Amino acid sequence: MKAETPLVKQEVPILQGIYQFPKFPVVLVTVGGERDRNIITIHFVHPVSFKPPMLGVGIGRGQYSHELMTKYGEFVVNIPKADLRPAIDYCGTHSGRKVNKFKETGLTPVRASQVNSYLIDECPVNTECRVVQTAELGTHTWFFGEILTVHLLGTPLEGYDREENATFAYL
Numbered sequence: 428m429k430a431e432t433p434l435v436k437q438e439v440p441i442l443q444g445i446y447q448f449p450k451f452p453v454v455l456v457t458v459g460g461e462r463d464r465n466i467i468t469i470h471f472v473h474p475v476s477f478k479p480p481m482l483g484v485g486i487g488r489g490q491y492s493h494e495l496m497t498k499y500g501e502f503v504v505n506i507p508k509a510d511l512r513p514a515i516d517y518c519g520t521h522s523g524r525k526v527n528k529f530k531e532t533g534l535t536p537v538r539a540s541q542v543n544s545y546l547i548d549e550c551p552v553n554t555e556c557r558v559v560q561t562a563e564l565g566t567h568t569w570f571f572g573e574i575l576t577v578h579l580l581g582t583p584l585e586g587y588d589r590e591e592n593a594t595f596a597y598l
């Protein structure tokens with residue numbers, strides 16, 4: 428019988444190391460008004476404070492969404508279900524500078540209630556945020572937004588299932 432060789436830890440390329448996190452969330456951020464509304468797929472997103480409730484999103488400096496985030500200072504984080512995968516891929520590989528992503532994906536914009544932006548109707552969770560702070564970190568600007576309101580399709584009591592309904596990660 429072959430003896431098992433014990434695993435040895437190695438220092439690996441840093442990006443390879445980063446991608447060993449169990450999962451990265453994938454969300455759709457909407458930003459912009461009626462004429463220039465846009466959707467960007469991101470995985471740099473995390474709650475950063477409970478009181479006040481805040482979310483951080485990291486947007487690359489070259490993105491069209493970066494311009495819009497700076498212009499509007501308000502945005503919505505939409506949590507998609509896995510059935511939106513084609514739209515998620517489209518919004519993560521096309522720029523709003525060249526295409527209208529709402530039109531091309533068929534996703535439905537619904538006016539946000541607290542901010543000048545749009546919710547994606549097909550996403551079961553929509554979190555409206557206003558930017559209160561930014562941080563320039565390497566390739567990305569982190570926009571930290573206070574959460575003004577959250578729209579949730581159903582409630583835990585009504586059978587809302589976080590795993591089934593609202594978590595989607597493939598990185």
Ligand SMILES: Cc1cc2nc3c(=O)[nH]c(=O)nc-3n(C[C@H](O)[C@H](O)[C@H](O)COP(=O)(O)O)c2cc1C
Nearest residue numbers: 468469470471486487490491492519520521522523
């Ligand atoms: C799964 C996935 C995750 C991504 N995560 C981020 C991210 O965290 N931040 C970012 O700026 N771009 C991210 N991108 C890339 C943007 O979605 C992509 O460059 C997009 O075309 C930019 O659109 P815009 O120019 O309309 O803003 C991601 C793309 C994919 C497919």
